[in-house]
Amino acid sequence: MLEVEGLVAGYAGTPILRDISLRLDRGETVGLLGANNAGKTTLINSLSGIVTPMAGRIIFDGRDVTRATPMQRVEMGIIQVPEGRLVFPEMSVRENLLLGGFCDRARPLRPRQMEKVLALFPRLKERLSQPAGTLSGGEQQMLAIGRGLMAEARVLMLDEPSLGLSPLFVQYIFGIVDQLHKDGLTMLLVEQNLNLTLRHAQRCYVLERGHIAVEGAAEVVKNDPRTRQAYLGL
Template sequence: MLEVDGLVAGYGDIPILREVSVKLAPGEIVGLLGANNAGKTTLINSLSGIVKPMSGRILLEGQDISGTTARQRVELGIIQVPEGRLVFPEMSVRENLLLGGFCDRARPHRPRQMEKVLALFPRLKERLQQPAGTLSGGEQQMLAIGRGLMAEARILMLDEPSLGLSPLFVQHIFEIIDQLHKNGLTMLLVEQNLNLTLRHARRCYVLERGHIAVEGTAEVVRDDPRTRQAYLGL
């Protein structure tokens, strides 16, 4: 469904990603692992159209979308749930969700999507009129995911969804991720938490200093000594 072929990307003239190749099949969860500064966020921002590739290709169902804008990627259904949630704090929960469905493709379906999101996150339904900035970290993560779903995501990219959350909220968020997977949603899970990702992703890639160090099934990645090296430098 989504293929990254030999991607080189970075900031200014400095490449962060070097010849990165990644594939996502329809309906699967793929984990993207790596230590801090390995290039995970640069890759997800490249897929979102925020960072422009220096070379290489990004293909959606065989079509080269490397030159499209971030707005066009949203219209294509490639949706990022950013690290740190980045909700609009002064706006209500309801307003945040409606903004998620602002693109032309999703706007006509906002009432239907709102029902689905609130069924998935009953806690948000209880807080629809509450300013998003007054929610707990876990509730804001629910809102960020719900906002992404409002855009009628075909590929949902989650950037560090467990960051800064209590163990109870982390468990709940990953139960939701599993439920979305069962519903057939394709997801790229960008996580620093190795064990958490290996429990939920079918396949994984390990980024180390801007290149893919390990790839394969969760079991293969877990047992490869290069995974430990990428995380611990051992």
């Protein structure tokens, strides 16, 4: 469904990612692992169109989207749930969700989609008119995911969803990930938390200093000694 070939990307002319190739199949949950500074966020931002690739191709549904703008990608259904949630703090939960469904494709479907999201996160229903900035970290993460789902995501990319959350909330969020997977959503889980991701993804890629060090089924990645090496930076 989403394919990356030989991607080189970075900032201000300095490549951070070197020759990245990966693939997401329909309905799959794929983990993208790596230590800090491995290039995970650069990769997800290249997929969202925030970072323009220097070389390589990104193909979505058979179409070359390498040069597509962030807006065009959202329109196609490539949705990112950013690291640190980035909810709109001075807007209500409801308004945040409405903004999630801002793109032309999702806009007419907002009422239906809103119901779905609120059924998935009953906590948000209670807080609909509260400013998003007053929510707890876990609630903000729910809102960020809900906001992503409002866009009728075809590929949902979650950047560090467990960051800064209590273990209880982490469990809850990953429960939601499992549920979305059961519903057939294609997801990319960008995470630092190795064991957690290996449990919830079918396949994984391990990034190490801008290139893919290990890839394969979760079991394979788990047992590959290079995975630990990539993490420890050996």
